[in-house]
Amino acid sequence: MxxxxxxxxxxxxxxxxxxxxxxxxxxxxxxxxxxxxxxxxxxxxxxxxxxxxxxxxxxxxxxxxxxxxxxxxxxxxxxxxxxxxxxxxxxxxxxxxxxxxxxxxxxxxxxxxxxxxxxxxxxxxxxxxxxxxxxxxxxxxxxxxxxxxxxxxxxxxxxxxxxxxxxxxxxxxxxxxLPDGASRRVLYLKVTGVGESDIVEAVEKQLEAIPGLDLGYCIRNGDVDVRLAGPQAAVDAAADVVRGALGDCIVSEDRRIIEEVVVQLLAERGQWLSTAESCTGGTIANRITDVSGASRVFGHGWVTYANEAKHQHLGVPMELIETHGAVSEEVARAMAEGALKNSGADHALSVTGIAGPTGGTPEKPVGTVWIALASKGAETWAIKRFSPGSRDRFKLLTSQAALDLLRRRLLGIGVR
Amino acid sequence: MxxxxxxxxxxxxxxxxxxxxxxxxxxxxxxxxxxxxxxxxxxxxxxxxxxxxxxxxxxxxxxxxxxxxxxxxxxxxxxxxxxxxxxxxxxxxxxxxxxxxxxxxxxxxxxxxxxxxxxxxxxxxxxxxxxxxxxxxxxxxxxxxxxxxxxxxxxxxxxxxxxxxxxxxxxxxxxxxLPDGASRRVLYLKVTGVGESDIVEAVEKQLEAIPGLDLGYCIRNGDVDVRLAGPQAAVDAAADVVRGALGDCIVSEDRRIIEEVVVQLLAERGQWLSTAESCTGGTIANRITDVSGASRVFGHGWVTYANEAKHQHLGVPMELIETHGAVSEEVARAMAEGALKNSGADHALSVTGIAGPTGGTPEKPVGTVWIALASKGAETWAIKRFSPGSRDRFKLLTSQAALDLLRRRLLGIGVR
CATH class of the missing domain: 3.40.980.10 (MoaB/Mog-like domain)
Structure with a gap:
């Protein structure tokens, strides 16, 4: 047509x-x-x-x-x-x-x-x-x-x-x-933390073998929507392939974005989140509070852009910053644990990195970032990411990785 | 052509x-x-x-x-x-x-x-x-x-x-x-805090009388770009009209957005800003830190979504919140003054309001917000705004009004 x-x-x-x-x-x-x-x-x-x-x-x-x-x-x-x-x-x-x-x-x-x-x-x-x-x-x-x-x-x-x-x-x-209009289905699997080319590599051969399947990819806010369309049986078979290969990276199957998923998971558990952001400058808090009902799961956030702010409000020791640098695993962990303590929340996300365009060094180039998640009664997780490019994109991808870290803890599926 | x-x-x-x-x-x-x-x-x-x-x-x-x-x-x-x-x-x-x-x-x-x-x-x-x-x-x-x-x-x-x-x-x-291609000029006057229809009312008659002027309006992120194009003399005359009618609402004449303008004004003065946000959930901090060089003017921010956070981190008395409600002039002032004190900054912006879609009352409907600005050695300003609509739009317009309050103080042009 x-x-x-x-x-x-x-x-x-x-x-x-x-x-x-x-x-x-x-x-x-x-x-x-x-x-x-x-x-x-x-x-x-x-x-x-x-x-x-x-x-x-x-x-x-x-x-x-x-x-x-x-x-x-x-x-x-x-x-x-x-x-x-x-x-x-x-x-x-x-x-x-x-x-x-x-x-x-x-x-x-x-x-x-x-x-x-x-x-x-x-x-x-x-x-x-x-x-x-x-x-x-x-x-x-x-x-x-x-x-x-x-x-x-x-x-x-x-x-x-x-x-x-x-x-x-x-x-x-x-x-x-349309000849197959009445029976046609469509399903969007939102995949986070995996690039489009890696998704193609992981699933495309198997998907191409499914008769009647229309396959599409749509990059949206740093995530990839895998669009599966066709007769019910084809869509079901295709969804199984994607779930099998990328299951723990699928944020939603109903187009909900990660902040919506995370707020719902927290609300279901009656748990609270707090945030301690340096280079993302409030992006994570902003995304969480974009979701209606955020006030039931989010109460306290800090934007500790300056080192003194990390020390004063989150209790990060100045010596830790001097020894390891503000952009370090040690400081990220201390920020998250400080935010957890000072907020009384169940989980605290922290981020410290170099958004650029200036401030990079050969050891820590622009785009380097440490993300940590402290949770009551659990070990603190810390991951390093590297997202060079514009400030916008750095903030988007970094906040995405941080929200995914929390999603993984809430679902009990471990760090990737 | x-x-x-x-x-x-x-x-x-x-x-x-x-x-x-x-x-x-x-x-x-x-x-x-x-x-x-x-x-x-x-x-x-x-x-x-x-x-x-x-x-x-x-x-x-x-x-x-x-x-x-x-x-x-x-x-x-x-x-x-x-x-x-x-x-x-x-x-x-x-x-x-x-x-x-x-x-x-x-x-x-x-x-x-x-x-x-x-x-x-x-x-x-x-x-x-x-x-x-x-x-x-x-x-x-x-x-x-x-x-x-x-x-x-x-x-x-x-x-x-x-x-x-x-x-x-x-x-x-x-x-x-183009016949007038070589001599043609274009100027964008970015106007904040005034709706398109009010701008039209204020300047359009006078602008229409200027021969050779091409006039356009473009709404962008809650501001209006007034586009003046034509021969140099026409653009100059038109710009004078707009400046005369709306001068204190013109954020920039070079397409810079308000966060860029505010960061530059702060940097020129060697001054620091801190933020204390409730309903905007980090939007103001996020916008400020979108600007490269923000770390020279912004060090400390709070997202005090919960009442206890306002009390614990900004020193807002719980009785003040109980007496006047979290969304009140009194609490907005206390948040800004608390942020000023606890950050050591020269200026502190605070915001407290009801983003919706739930939480409104007949006296304080969804969209109601108080914004305050505390500055060293100056009286604290507080303004009330009403921006019903989506959460996105509420956050955008409220952060816009807050940044404009700071711009006005930095330029010494008084609250509108």
Missing amino acids: NVELVNTGTELLLGDTINTNAAWIGQRLAALGVQVARQTIVPDGAVIRTAIAEAAQRADVVLVSGGLGPTNDDLTRESTAALLNLDMELDAGVMQHLEAYFAKRGKPVSAATQRQAMVPRGASVLPNAFGTAPGLYFPAELSAALGWNAHIFLLPGPPRELKPMVESEVETRLRQW | NVELVNTGTELLLGDTINTNAAWIGQRLAALGVQVARQTIVPDGAVIRTAIAEAAQRADVVLVSGGLGPTNDDLTRESTAALLNLDMELDAGVMQHLEAYFAKRGKPVSAATQRQAMVPRGASVLPNAFGTAPGLYFPAELSAALGWNAHIFLLPGPPRELKPMVESEVETRLRQW
Whole structure:
């Protein structure tokens, strides 16, 4: 099946908005086994009609986003109706939705907004639970008079309106049209601490031997999502292969990221975490507190960027720092154990390293980092990592490794 | 001038990579007064040739990215040469660059990589300082035989290779071709703490009266970049208008973000900052330590998520928390003053609020936050903000307001 995207919106071409809808739709369709054949971005205006016509000549399905709003430059609805020679009619259902939407906000429906209730004859309304502009679906027979055979969907531009509509309205229809659409499954295994090439090495040969399996890799925030799609049996067999080879590195099978997993594991155990960060500068605490409910598992964190802070607040002896250097196994362990003691938590993560771009030495180059985990009634773990590159990336990969250390302790699966 | 982008790469259509190059190029061209007319994304393969041909028929300039690498599915170079009927020749200069590049890494140049040294006759090599694949420029006369008049640029896909090449090779030529290209200026005024609609209200009428001015707004990380482009005199006049209306809210005129500005202001004064964060969970410390050189101005930070942490580490009296609640002006002030004392810093920022989604009350709904700034030898400032919405957005806007409070104190411009 040939699917094309047409994204409308001058803001996309000016670069004021990054086109995240397109990537998201690409992923959703890939999960159905469909690769988007082409994506066209055009500004608001008459060229929308041209772009839709070109796509409809080539494709079986055209997904158009944007330009359904109330302002003068929102022309997608009218352009498509004109292209397909369809009259517009006021739709009572949409009008009711608009009236209810604005009544809730104590406002009347303006004339401009009323345009959104105009529906081309033969098109179906796709309800919008998160905004005023409904989507529209033009079955392929509406383009037959022009010699085309394309199903055309008009979708709102804002992601929080577009995404639920794609899931409930577009994907449901695509599944009906795809030969294996109804029985098709997709599973994402999120793998941490292993590079993409090592994952390929570990599992790809076996996975390629599974008939009907669509395999994809997506690198996201330092982890790799292994995407397994196809018939249930193929996905199950593939998941067993990946679990067998990389089981202890699989963070989640439901797209949850590691901080969500770790907060849940702590909450289930009624345990508390504290953090003592030097080079990551609060990244670990920040990630943990991104998770709703973090306050049940996280109470105390330190950002001890200066040596005196490590000494004063975590009780790291100054001689230890002088003897081994701030970036050392000894200091990482002392930081974690100090944080454990001064917080009363069950676990304490510490990090000390050289984020760069300056401060490296031949023995400890930029990117060197020690991570330690102290836990009540257990031996303290310490690992060394090396992540050269930008500060951003260093902080991301280091915090990732630290959170994984905690995940391994909580699951009792040992350091890797 | 009509400019089109053609981005190649199956990973873009699968959604595995978000197309940030396109937004970045859109912004760079907007600064030159050129709006990208269309953007087309196609997968690796034969369709690249079709997409380039279609764009070259419509446009004066076609920027193509991706598909210049050494692997089998990198077809952009060969597709363009075939389209324009140009023979390929081994380029000695590129070959030298490749040999030097790989010698540095102790490797020979593989046969696959050698393909990158093949240059279509008549095209110019655009040097790539950050990778192996050179860019290529096909002057418009090369497409004249096909009845087109399009300058075609082939650019590498990786952003760190593409961006410097666009700046040094593409923009230089565009400036020559644009009627006002040589004299055109662009200025970004980064405005914090004021919404886009308030900025429009404050300055747009006056700005619209300036002849030749191109005006744009770009919302980025909670701030608004006001983009002023056009002849020098127009940009100068416009900048004066914005400075007059919003002067104390302008963070930078060189695209630096607020944490960079604040770290520099502290470093210039030889002063130190410490942080005491509750609901932002380390976001402020994290942002400060994203800036290279942060260790000269930041030494001690606390993430006091629990009330006992506020008491134990910052000396906030438990009675104060019980009387006024953890989210109160009194507690925010006490946190900042405690952090100032326990760190020995010159300034201490504190934050206490309700990030949500749970924990709100009718008096203190989700999104309520108090921010305080204590400084040596100055009165403590405290401000209340309300930022409902997602946790992400709450943390972003709250840390933004906190950093702005510090910026105002450092510049002596008072609380807004």
